[in-house]
Each structure stands twice: as C-alpha cells, then as structure tokens.
Amino acid sequence: MTLPRMAYNEDTSNKRRQGMLAKARRVLEETRALRDEDLNNVLIVRAKLAEKTRELERVQAQTGRTSPSRGRPASYLERRGTSDLFVAAKTAALEQRALDLEKRNSDLVAQVETLKGGASIDDLNSFTAHQAWKTTVSDLEAKLKAKDAEVARQRSSSTSMGGNGMDWYRVEALLEEHASYRESLGGKLQALRSDKEFLQKELHRKENDYQSLELRLQTLQRRMAVL
Structure with missing residues (x-):
C-alpha cells in the first residue's frame, strides 16, 4: 500500500513539473514572438523615417534651401539633449536623496549615542519628540524672521521714496x-509648548506606572519564591 502510493505521488509531482515547464516554454515563446514583432515594427518605422528624410532633403535641394541635418541627424541630437536633461535631473534627485540620508544618518547616530549612554526607550522617544518640536519651532522662527526682514525692507524703501501716500x-x-x-x-x-508639556506629563505618568508595575512584579516574584 505504501509503495504504490509513493509512486503515485511521485508521478503526480512529475506531471505537475512537466506542466509547469510546458507553460513556461509557451510563455517564453510568446514573449520572443512579441519581441520579434516589436523589432520588426521598429525597423519598418526607421525605414519609413529614413525615406521621409530623403524626400525632405530632395525637396529642400530643389527649392534651393539647404538641409539643416548634415552629418548627424537631428533626431540624434534631440535624443542626446533629452538624455543630458534626464541625467541632470537624475543626478539632482540622487544628490537630494544623499542629503536626506545623511541627515537621517546623523539623527540615528545621535539616537544610538543616547542609548549607549544608558537611556531607556522612553528617553529615546522623548528625545525624538523634542528634536521634532525643535525643528518645527526653528521653521516657524525662520518664517518670522523672513517677515521681519520684508517689513524692514519696505520701511526703508518707503522712507527713501519721499513719503508717497x-x-x-x-x-x-x-x-x-x-x-x-x-x-x-x-x-x-x-x-x-502646550503639546510638549502635555507629552512630558504623559511620559512621566507612564514612567511612574512602569515603576509601580515593576515593584508589583518583584513582590509577586518574591511571594512565588516563598511558596
């Protein structure tokens, strides 16, 4: 009973593998056919484009105008310009990404140093929230300074213009x-500031709850040891 069943299972798995391989071959053949069809279409389009370019050059030669595409075709220059723009945009995006990663890395290093100093996870969360709060306040202060500078410029310009109404x-x-x-x-x-004070109070309350739970746990452990 066991050997025929094992043979049946092996035959079933082999048939399943063969079916999967046949399906993969069919998909590969269909993909190759689509690739060949796309390649033929590209060759046809390039041939038609070359024919139209030659016709345009003949017409321009008959009318006395010189063709602007001598040497390299214009399409090559356009592709090259587009590639240069794409490379420049990609480089700028990568540079911005590198700056973001450097800032994130510095934040992580500061958090690791905080943990190495013996701080707990709650202290780390408090430190992270404080850093975010400082960043928000700095942005608001920068906007306020920009407004102050704008008002000062307007005052100086209005004074120099002789007091126009x-x-x-x-x-x-x-x-x-x-x-x-x-x-x-x-x-x-x-x-x-109110949110910060509220979060600090919540943090202190959580720390107190955690300490009380630790004391209760130690008490229960001592009782269990006695029993």
Missing part, C-alpha cells in the same frame, strides 16, 4: 499683515 498705505497694510502673522505664529508656538 500710496507707499505708506502699502506699508500700513504690510504692518497689519505682519502683526496678524506674528499673532498666528505666537498661537502656534503656544500650542506647541
């Missing part, structure tokens, strides 16, 4: 816009 109206509008912008930024900063 329209310029003063513009300066007043800018000052009002700047005041509202500073107010909105102040609200955002205050909200960020």
